[in-house]
Amino acid sequence: MTSQQLSQDQDGAAPRFDELPPHRRRQLLTIAAIRSFASVAVLVTAYFLLPFTRLLNGRLIAEFAAGVLLVILVLISQTVLTLRSGYPLLRSIEAMATSIPLFLVVFSTTHYLINELNPGGYSEPMTRFDALYFTMSTFATVGFGDITAISVPARFVTLVQMIGGLILIGVVARVLIGAARRREGRTSGNQTSVP
Numbered sequence: 001m002t003s004q005q006l007s008q009d010q011d012g013a014a015p016r017f018d019e020l021p022p023h024r025r026r027q028l029l030t031i032a033a034i035r036s037f038a039s040v041a042v043l044v045t046a047y048f049l050l051p052f053t054r055l056l057n058g059r060l061i062a063e064f065a066a067g068v069l070l071v072i073l074v075l076i077s078q079t080v081l082t083l084r085s086g087y088p089l090l091r092s093i094e095a096m097a098t099s100i101p102l103f104l105v106v107f108s109t110t111h112y113l114i115n116e117l118n119p120g121g122y123s124e125p126m127t128r129f130d131a132l133y134f135t136m137s138t139f140a141t142v143g144f145g146d147i148t149a150i151s152v153p154a155r156f157v158t159l160v161q162m163i164g165g166l167i168l169i170g171v172v173a174r175v176l177i178g179a180a181r182r183r184e185g186r187t188s189g190n191q192t193s194v195p
Contacts, residue, residue: 017087032090036097047105048128052113060113064157067106068164075099075172083182092177103168107161108135114154121151139165 017025078095085091112131114121124147126134134147138161149155 017090028087028090032094036094039098040101043101043105047108047132052109052116060110060117060153063113064106064110067110068160071099071103071106071164074102075168079175089177089181096173099172100168103164104132104135104139107139107157107164108132110157111135111154114151114157118151118153121149121154123148123150135161138162141165 017028020028075095078092078099082088082091082095108128108131111122111134112126112128115126115131119125122134124130126147130147137144137147138158149158
């Protein structure tokens with residue numbers, strides 16, 4: 001039996017999060033935090049430990065497209081899960097905690113592989129940590145300038161990452177939070193529109 005099923009009342013509808021007893025809210029928040037941290041830990045560990053030798057076969061464009069498609073599929077599934085969740089706002093936060101790190105790992109991997117396949121594609125050689133650093137500074141729109149994309153493939157991936165980051169934060173966050181609010185409105189009987 002899931003935690004959501006345990007908290008459902010006799011009518012089959014889960015009580016609103018703010019109506020739950022404090023110990024149950026803490027329990028749900030703890031579970032959500034553990035799942036979020038676990039997904040980040042798995043993604044980061046995989047990024048640093050998995051060998052990328054099979055990805056260095058010259059099909060980087062197809063593999064990059066597959067990674068972006070994976071991010072899109074995860075976002076779609078996370079949105080559906082948010083809409084079905086008994087606690088949609090909590091679920092949407094978990095979804096972002098999974099989706100954003102996946103996005104960053106896909107682009108870090110791509111930057112690292114471009115550097116491996118095309119030395120000189122960036123202003124300096126990059127380790128996996130350097131690629132993650134470059135991805136994070138680009139995603140956070142800080143762009144210190146210590147590592148820059150020089151080659152066309154590196155600049156293309158960086159451009160796609162910048163556009164994807166804006167979409168991820170702007171549109172996807174709004175979709176997930178909007179889905180959570182719509183779901184909460186349905187479960188509470190309140191049919192107000194979501195801004």
